[in-house]
Amino acid sequence: MMWSPDLFSNSPNISDPLSEVVRLLHPRAVFARIISGKGNWAVRYSEYGLPSFCIMLDGSCLLAVDCHQPITINAGDFILLPTTPAFTLASFVPAPPVYLDPNKIVNVSSELRYGEPEGPADMRSLGGSFVFDSPDQGLLVSLLPKVVHVQNSQRLSRLVQMVGEESADQKPGSEFVMSRLLELLLVEAMRSVATENAPPGLLRGLGDERLARALTQMHARINYAWSVDELAKIATLSRSAFFERFRRMVGVAPMEYLLAWRIEIAKELLSDNKLTVSEIAERVGYGSSSAFSVAFSRYVGKPPSQFAR
Structure with missing residues (x-):
């Protein structure tokens, strides 16, 4: 039988390339922790090299990734850095930066606090990094720009809220649920750049x-x-x-x-x-x-x- 372009047009088994990529990568969260800030503060992270993310839960702050214009992160925003170059995170009032090595805080599970140690936080976020079981982790890097900033997305806001709740409650099965939620966040981030603004790929x-x-x-x-x-x-x-x-x-x-x-x-x-x-x-x-x-x-x-x- 001759093949026709219409042969599979209504098939329920048509493959979704984006889902295939995520499945092939086998993503999981290697760590995720609450990060908060109060007062005037700034932190400077050295290059990490692995994919990392930040989900803003409350408040806002400034993110300045090397070789990119500074951006404001507001509550509900999602940031993905596929290769995590060096960057600065800060309050809106300038302060001398505290220098941090991301490799030394990966295994720290307690809340990370910037600025004033006491009192209600002005900013709360969930930060962490992905690890991929795929032998070709560079596949993600080849698909995305160096800084992915997703905002004004109702779907993303709901996911961010669920991630925040799951991180706070730590109920049985939390690690599995968190992994699935972060997988969904990764898909949403990739969807957000599936435009002409994305790099060729x-x-x-x-x-x-x-x-x-x-x-x-x-x-x-x-x-x-x-x-x-x-x-x-x-x-x-x-x-x-x-x-x-x-x-x-x-x-x-x-x-x-x-x-x-x-x-x-x-x-x-x-x-x-x-x-x-x-x-x-x-x-x-x-x-x-x-x-x-x-x-x-x-x-x-x-x-x-x-x-x-």
Whole structure:
């Protein structure tokens, strides 16, 4: 039977590329703690390197990330720093900064207080960092700008409120619930930058209605022998217009993107050690294990069997 772009248009099993990325990353919170401030204060954090977040629960403060304009964080806002460069967090009245090493406070579970130690806080936030079980943590960094600031989102506000309540109550199962909530916050942050303001990549492509159709189908049928012509028809663009638009918005040519995503899926399957190399080759669209091994080795730098070990 000949393939048609309409064949899967109403299928309930169409893959959501954004959900796939989050699932592939296996995110979890390595730590999360209440951070508060009172009076005039400033703290200067050195570079951390791992993804970190800040959820403003009450009040507001200033965030100045190196090489970026300072921004005001208000109650309900969510900040994500995919690589966490050095930054300064401060009250609105200037104060000499206290220098902190993020690596030395990761294992501290008690509330962190800035400024005056006593009295009701002017600012309360939940700060922490993500860790990813995926072997390719750089996948998140490649998708997002260096500073993600989500505000004026009712969905986000509800999630922030739930995170604050869960953090305060510490009921049985709190660690699991907190992990799921932070996963949802990560998805919401990624959704917020799925526009032309995002760096070239999957999120920017998903912000383009026509390219989103093609990307969704590519993810839905990763084992299909896609051609640029077929993908262009899904996007209702000419072949040349689709190719140029895809490369400009996603950052690579369509077939390069498909190869990269097939390799990412293959890495996960190899890490699970539940399928043979030939089974994985078929799962990600290769007619033989030898063809898959050649493509995998060229892309990763080692053959599939060695990667699995």
